[in-house]
Amino acid sequence: MNNNPIIIRFENLYKSFRDSNGTQNVLNNISANVRLGEFVTIVGPSGCGKTTLFNLILGSEKPTTGQILVESKSVTGPDRDRGVVFQRYSLFPHLTVLQNIVFGLEVQEFSLASRWFHPIRYTKKRREFKEQACDYLDRIGLQEHADKYPHQLSGGMRQRVAIAQALITNPKILLMDEPFGALDNQTREQMQHFILEQWQERQMTIFFVTHDTEEALYLATRIWVLSPYYKEAEGSKIVIDHAVPGPHPKPDSAKYTDWFTEMLARLRKEGLDRTYLQSIREFDLSHPDAGK
Numbered sequence: 001m002n003n004n005p006i007i008i009r010f011e012n013l014y015k016s017f018r019d020s021n022g023t024q025n026v027l028n029n030i031s032a033n034v035r036l037g038e039f040v041t042i043v044g045p046s047g048c049g050k051t052t053l054f055n056l057i058l059g060s061e062k063p064t065t066g067q068i069l070v071e072s073k074s075v076t077g078p079d080r081d082r083g084v085v086f087q088r089y090s091l092f093p094h095l096t097v098l099q100n101i102v103f104g105l106e107v108q109e110f111s112l113a114s115r116w117f118h119p120i121r122y123t124k125k126r127r128e129f130k131e132q133a134c135d136y137l138d139r140i141g142l143q144e145h146a147d148k149y150p151h152q153l154s155g156g157m158r159q160r161v162a163i164a165q166a167l168i169t170n171p172k173i174l175l176m177d178e179p180f181g182a183l184d185n186q187t188r189e190q191m192q193h194f195i196l197e198q199w200q201e202r203q204m205t206i207f208f209v210t211h212d213t214e215e216a217l218y219l220a221t222r223i224w225v226l227s228p229y230y231k232e233a234e235g236s237k238i239v240i241d242h243a244v245p246g247p248h249p250k251p252d253s254a255k256y257t258d259w260f261t262e263m264l265a266r267l268r269k270e271g272l273d274r275t276y277l278q279s280i281r282e283f284d285l286s287h288p289d290a291g292k
């Protein structure tokens with residue numbers, strides 16, 4: 001069990017959107033504590049609010065009520081302690097691999113104004129960034145692709161660059177929104193190993209959205225199912241919050257054990273089956289840091 005300090009706290013989080021057609025409740029009273037170094041995977045039906053939850057963690061959207069605390073400070077906007085990788089479009093198409101990665105470092109260090117007022121410092125720093133980015137590309141085996149543009153890379157390589165771009169600034173929290181959803185199975189497995197290696201190397205907390213329950217169970221130290229099915233008009237709740245037993249990371253062979261198959265079947269029934277969820281009111285929040 002992870003006894004690390006709590007890095008992020010969700011406190012009675014509600015999110016609704018209002019438009020001319022009325023109010024749509026998306027998130028309904030999300031509460032939980034997440035500790036440093038956890039790998040939380042999130043599954044749930046399309047439209048249940050997974051990306052919305054990420055936007056709230058990033059601070060690009062504000063909760064309707066409730067709050068998110070990162071290291072005890074309320075999230076009020078984006079910050080370098082939270083990085084993000086999307087399924088697509090994380091990279092700038094007009095920048096090379098190296099430039100995309102340098103960009104992550106530049107954003108952290110320089111505002112536009114300081115580039116203008118400190119041009120010499122900016123040029124010197126830029127050189128350092130470039131060296132740092134080259135070292136990093138070397139470490140993740142992408143050095144030979146440094147001068148290519150995103151459209152010249154395979155899907156797996158693009159996602160490795162997107163992960164590198166998010167990680168080079170050393171965020172404490174990495175949000176990954178279906179990052180491997182567009183990849184073929186073999187590349188997806190390679191990328192699962194890649195992200196587990198990166199996770200192991202740093203004391204990083206990951207939130208990872210996927211539609212693939214097998215991927216969710218394989219990667220996670222903790223699994224959430226977000227669902228509106230119990231009462232759709234009220235928005236989604238966490239209906240399952242489970243600690244996934246170790247080892248972490250798991251060997252590939254874990255996927256072929258009885259435990260894994262049984263756990264998958266349970267997740268699909270108790271977390272994703274509409275009829276089942278409509279018939280219960282008590283959710284399976286057995287994780288000790290689950291919100292009640």
Ligand SMILES: Nc1ncnc2c1ncn2[C@@H]1O[C@H](COP(=O)(O)OP(=O)(O)OP(=O)(O)O)[C@@H](O)[C@H]1O
Nearest residue numbers: 017018024026044045046047048049050051052053
């Ligand atoms: N800015 C917004 N304005 C109005 N409605 C929004 C906004 N963002 C999201 N929504 C609505 O909130 C609901 C949840 O959307 P969200 O993108 O979070 O779902 P999701 O779980 O990520 O779905 P998917 O699995 O398809 O990516 C949707 O009905 C969506 O239309």
Ligand SMILES: [Mg+2]
Nearest residue numbers: 050051052177
């Ligand atoms: Mg989404």
